Each structure stands twice: as C-alpha cells, then as structure tokens.
Amino acid sequence: MALFNFTDLSSLSDVELTVYRFVVNNPEKVVYMRVRDIANQTHVANSSVMRFIHKLGFGSFPEFKAYLKNINQTVATRHIFTFVNQNNFLPDIENKIRLVADLLYQSDNIPLLGIGNSASTAMYAARILALLGFNAFPITDPFYPLNKQLENTSNNTILCFSVSGETEELIEQLNYCTKRPDNQVVAITSNPTSTIANISKYVLAYKEQKQRLFKYCDLSSQIPAMYIVEALAQVLISKNQDLTNENKAQQ
Incomplete structure (x- = not known):
C-alpha cells in the first residue's frame, strides 16, 4: 500500500x-x-x-x-517552469468569466469560500473585490455559520474555491446556503463534474493535476484559480471605468 x-x-x-x-x-x-x-x-x-x-x-x-x-x-x-496557458482552461472560459463578472457586479454580498490551500486564494480574491468596492469577505472556517449570516440578506453570490470540488465541509455549507433562492454559487474548480460544480449556477473550471504528498500535503497549483480571479477583476475594473465615463458624459 x-x-x-x-x-x-x-x-x-x-x-x-x-x-x-x-x-x-x-x-x-x-x-x-x-x-x-x-x-x-x-x-x-x-x-x-x-x-x-x-x-x-x-x-x-x-x-x-x-x-x-x-x-x-x-x-x-513536476511543474518546473510549467506556466499556465490557454490549454489550462475550457474553450468557453472567457464567456463564463464575463457572465460571472456581471453576476458579481449586481450582487450585494460576495462571500468567498475556501479551505486548505484554497483559503489563501479565497482571501486574495476577497481583498481584490473589496478594493473594487464590493462587499466581499473570505470564509476559511468550514464550520462558520454562513447560512445564518446571510439569513436576512438578499442577492448574494458565493464564490467557492475547491481544486477537487469534493470537499465535504464546503459541500455541507453550500447545501445549507442554496436552500434560499437569494444565494447563488459560483464554483472555481478543476473538476467541472464534481459535487460542488453541480451545486453551482456557474462553474469556472480549469485543468490542473491534483497532487498530494503523503495524502494530507496538497501540492496542487493554485495558479489557474488565481488567473481566473485576475480575469474577473479585469472585467470588473472595466465595468467600473465604463460607469465612470458614462456618469461624466451625463454631467
């Protein structure tokens, strides 16, 4: 064994x-x-x-x-100077990123879920979105009562980061949250057929070989997920600039 x-x-x-x-x-x-x-x-x-x-x-x-x-x-x-390129993503990734960016742009609250290595990605993404003016916050505790926190809110988009898409604690969180129609989930995962992907409204999938050392040491790269975060940020920055230009034109 x-x-x-x-x-x-x-x-x-x-x-x-x-x-x-x-x-x-x-x-x-x-x-x-x-x-x-x-x-x-x-x-x-x-x-x-x-x-x-x-x-x-x-x-x-x-x-x-x-x-x-x-x-x-x-x-x-492995992964010695192996850089991310278009082959790490599905052909429709750019269209889906624009759809998700529209969803985020209209959202009142954006919790970002991730545990383990994905927690760092969730925190980074939350900071970027907060800098852009969104009410975004990371949830890295798998037992955090997110469903209770969102109970009296509306128009929430939950971004969930999971390489495998099968993290049991995240699945349990999302199952509670998706019972309310005001909560929508976007999965960022390397497994587009996973349980978390099936729970989600949109799936931003990437190709990355899952790697583990001694079972509990996850060496799977977070770089493709970071690329997706950066792409979402660029679309949202563009939207903010368009809105600013429109307001100036009306003055």
Whole structure:
C-alpha cells in the first residue's frame, strides 16, 4: 500500500505514529537512512520501525525506501517552469468569466469560500473585490455559520474555491446556503463534474493535476484559480471605468 494512501492512522500505536511523523516530515532524508538511523532519530527500537513499515503494506525496508525515492523524484520534477496557458482552461472560459463578472457586479454580498490551500486564494480574491468596492469577505472556517449570516440578506453570490470540488465541509455549507433562492454559487474548480460544480449556477473550471504528498500535503497549483480571479477583476475594473465615463458624459 502506498504511504500517502494510508488513512487509518488510528491503527498506529504512539510509537508508530512517531515514526510516521518523522518520515512524512523528512522523506528526502529517509531514503538515505538505515533502519537503525530512523530508530535513533525517533528514539524507538529497530523492530518498531519495521513493524511500522510492514503495517503500511511494504514487504521490506528497501521496498519502502524505493517508493519514497520515487515519490521525491516525481515531486521534484513536476511543474518546473510549467506556466499556465490557454490549454489550462475550457474553450468557453472567457464567456463564463464575463457572465460571472456581471453576476458579481449586481450582487450585494460576495462571500468567498475556501479551505486548505484554497483559503489563501479565497482571501486574495476577497481583498481584490473589496478594493473594487464590493462587499466581499473570505470564509476559511468550514464550520462558520454562513447560512445564518446571510439569513436576512438578499442577492448574494458565493464564490467557492475547491481544486477537487469534493470537499465535504464546503459541500455541507453550500447545501445549507442554496436552500434560499437569494444565494447563488459560483464554483472555481478543476473538476467541472464534481459535487460542488453541480451545486453551482456557474462553474469556472480549469485543468490542473491534483497532487498530494503523503495524502494530507496538497501540492496542487493554485495558479489557474488565481488567473481566473485576475480575469474577473479585469472585467470588473472595466465595468467600473465604463460607469465612470458614462456618469461624466451625463454631467
């Protein structure tokens, strides 16, 4: 079994968890270590290290190290000067961005949801929208009572950032919020057929390979999502300029 697919951490003893944390935090070092080196670093017995390795599903220590070496090399060689281009987006992305920009322009409130790495993107997008004069605010706590906050409001557009589109906490939030017709959802995701995409009125999809190291370390790039945020901002800036010019012309 691959290390990053090991989900039953509760089956590990305290000693095995110590070894697990050391390996997860030092994969590039472990590939050059011996069993007794790992045991010394984690202050456990050699036999405890081997029990941990067997519990993960590896038949031997060399097999375990070979897997780690392959993972390290794969991570090190991905996304080196691989820049985002038109191939990262679906053909209709520009039309959808204009539609979503129109929706945002008319919205009274714009909550932006995202957790994990997507939380940073949500915060960045909220700041940009706030600078443009919109009542935009990030929600990065998956248990934040957003539905209650929006209870007495109207004309809300929720921007949801999720690489997988299957984040359970976000799905639960959106299911509550979409029970009211005043709340509309826009998904920014790499999975246009995901649960979050299906909940949403519009989907701004991009192509990005999901990458994880040791299951919980998400290495998926946020750059395509940032491109979409910047594109939305440019359309909204243009709308503000058009409105300013129109007002000047009427004076």
